[in-house]
Amino acid sequence: MKLAIIGAGNVGGTLGTAWAQKAGHDIFFGVRNPSTDKTQALVQKLGGKARAGAPAQAAAAGDFIVLTTPWPQAEAAIRSLGNINGKIILDATNPLARGPDGISLEIGHSTSAGEKVQGWAKGASVFKTLNTTGFGNMAEPIYHGVKSVMFVAGDDAANKPKVIDLVAALGFDVIDAGPLRNARLLEAHAMLWIDLALTRGLGRDWAFARVKR
Numbered sequence: 001m002k003l004a005i006i007g008a009g010n011v012g013g014t015l016g017t018a019w020a021q022k023a024g025h026d027i028f029f030g031v032r033n034p035s036t037d038k039t040q041a042l043v044q045k046l047g048g049k050a051r052a053g054a055p056a057q058a059a060a061a062g063d064f065i066v067l068t069t070p071w072p073q074a075e076a077a078i079r080s081l082g083n084i085n086g087k088i089i090l091d092a093t094n095p096l097a098r099g100p101d102g103i104s105l106e107i108g109h110s111t112s113a114g115e116k117v118q119g120w121a122k123g124a125s126v127f128k129t130l131n132t133t134g135f136g137n138m139a140e141p142i143y144h145g146v147k148s149v150m151f152v153a154g155d156d157a158a159n160k161p162k163v164i165d166l167v168a169a170l171g172f173d174v175i176d177a178g179p180l181r182n183a184r185l186l187e188a189h190a191m192l193w194i195d196l197a198l199t200r201g202l203g204r205d206w207a208f209a210r211v212k213r
């Protein structure tokens, strides 16, 4: 599979590495400045499985596009992708705002980052996923043999199974979380992980998992 990953930071770099190494997918990092030492080191590390270029080049080559920019840059990043008609976008962003009380969500009751991204990415199918846990868990989602959970929300029923398979290839227990509007729930769920991890002392090495009867 050919994956365009927009952004090559904590999340983009981790996902690109995991998909290349665990699933053999070809990674094209779409970044504003592909020649930075950090991006070049990432590409080198992945050998022939990765390259880096402009976001529009990456998007044109990708079967899937994975958005991993900070929220304030998400709109510009989507608009820089060129023609994305018919493309499948996995949106990993969280609309975080930093204020006097710490980190919170900038939007969430009546819309979500996922729905905003869909509004900017007209003609593409947007799925909200890979936003509810830390990037360390994207590299190592399995704890003592138990898969941690990851959700996929999106309206495109025909393509959802492909997105679920792609996310499952990372090692997650994937749950279909319904329509894209449920990104509002997933972004709030992400906020809970962030608050527990960064403010309540749990740190980054834990994850939510599903137990059932």
Ligand SMILES: NC(=O)c1ccc[n+]([C@@H]2O[C@H](COP(=O)([O-])OP(=O)(O)OC[C@H]3O[C@@H](n4cnc5c(N)ncnc54)[C@H](OP(=O)(O)O)[C@@H]3O)[C@@H](O)[C@H]2O)c1
Binding pocket: 006, 007, 008, 009, 010, 011, 012, 030, 031, 032, 033, 055, 068, 069, 070, 071, 073, 076, 077, 080, 092, 093, 094, 095, 096, 130, 131, 132, 133, 134, 135, 136
């Ligand atoms: N960190 C986590 O554990 C985590 C977990 C789940 C979800 N998230 C969400 O994932 C997103 C990324 O987080 P992160 O921690 O990976 O951030 P990060 O380490 O700062 O990486 C962001 C990447 O996006 C790139 N970028 C910024 N604007 C761009 C644009 N217009 N076009 C292409 N690339 C652009 C940056 O490249 P430059 O060098 O050009 O700035 C950088 O490579 C955020 O929305 C965050 O809320 C984070």
